[in-house]
Amino acid sequence: GENVEQHPSTLSVQEGDSAVIKCTYSDSASNYFPWYKQELGKRPQLIIDIRSNVGEKKDQRIAVTLNKTAKHFSLHITETQPEDSAVYFCAAGGGSARQLTFGSGTQLTVLP
Amino acid sequence: SAVISQKPSRDICQRGTSLTIQCQVDSQVTMMFWYRQQPGQSLTLIATANQGSEATYESGFVIDKFPISRPNLTFSTLTVSNMSPEDSSIYLCSVEGEGNYGYTFGSGTRLTVV
Numbered sequence: 001g002e003n004v005e006q007h008p009s010t011l012s013v014q015e016g017d018s019a020v021i022k023c024t025y026s027d028s029a030s031n032y033f034p035w036y037k038q039e040l041g042k043r044p045q046l047i048i049d050i051r052s053n054v055g056e057k058k059d060q061r062i063a064v065t066l067n068k069t070a071k072h073f074s075l076h077i078t079e080t081q082p083e084d085s086a087v088y089f090c091a092a093g094g095g096s097a098r099q100l101t102f103g104s105g106t107q108l109t110v111l112p
Numbered sequence: 113s114a115v116i117s118q119k120p121s122r123d124i125c126q127r128g129t130s131l132t133i134q135c136q137v138d139s140q141v142t143m144m145f146w147y148r149q150q151p152g153q154s155l156t157l158i159a160t161a162n163q164g165s166e167a168t169y170e171s172g173f174v175i176d177k178f179p180i181s182r183p184n185l186t187f188s189t190l191t192v193s194n195m196s197p198e199d200s201s202i203y204l205c206s207v208e209g210e211g212n213y214g215y216t217f218g219s220g221t222r223l224t225v226v
Contacts, residue, residue: 032213034213034214034215042219043204043217043218043219043220044155044204044217045217046113046214046215046216049213049214051213089154089155093215098143098160098208099145099157099160100145100157100206100215101157102154102155102156103154104153104154105153105154
């Protein structure tokens, strides 16, 4: 089955700096790679996703890049703000199995 | 994207008892997914529920412990049976979005077993 590794597990940045979270996956059949933001006590919220026919996708301050050859994808947050502080999860899915496999999560703290 | 109503939002249960969690979706969906999130951990898939067939369980999860019902395309239940303190977790249901992308989650059930 799919295995997703995510790092770093914790990340602290100064407000206004950029944050990068990286994930690798094992199943070459996976073709869908979403990122979720989970604030304390709340459900995971989809913030951006990318499909395997695209190398990069951007939505305002958030961008995701995908390298299918190397089987890794990354989340980039620019101009970070305190409200970006949360746990971020990457996931991989699609292919023959439609369920998502999640990475272990990254606790992002944006320091004012 | 689909809107999911999940209940109860939280419960405190005695060991040895069972709790049934319900998820209602505002549109018809083929597949529903049940996840467990232990404190401070990631999301682990318990099972996939299809309407009209038995759920498919992931390694480490069995039907006797986590029976699932899927009576129609908008509703599913997960029961946590014969609970022990190790079952204390958040349980979440999830559905696919349009085109089998954009999975969304219910609000979660925070279960504490004492």
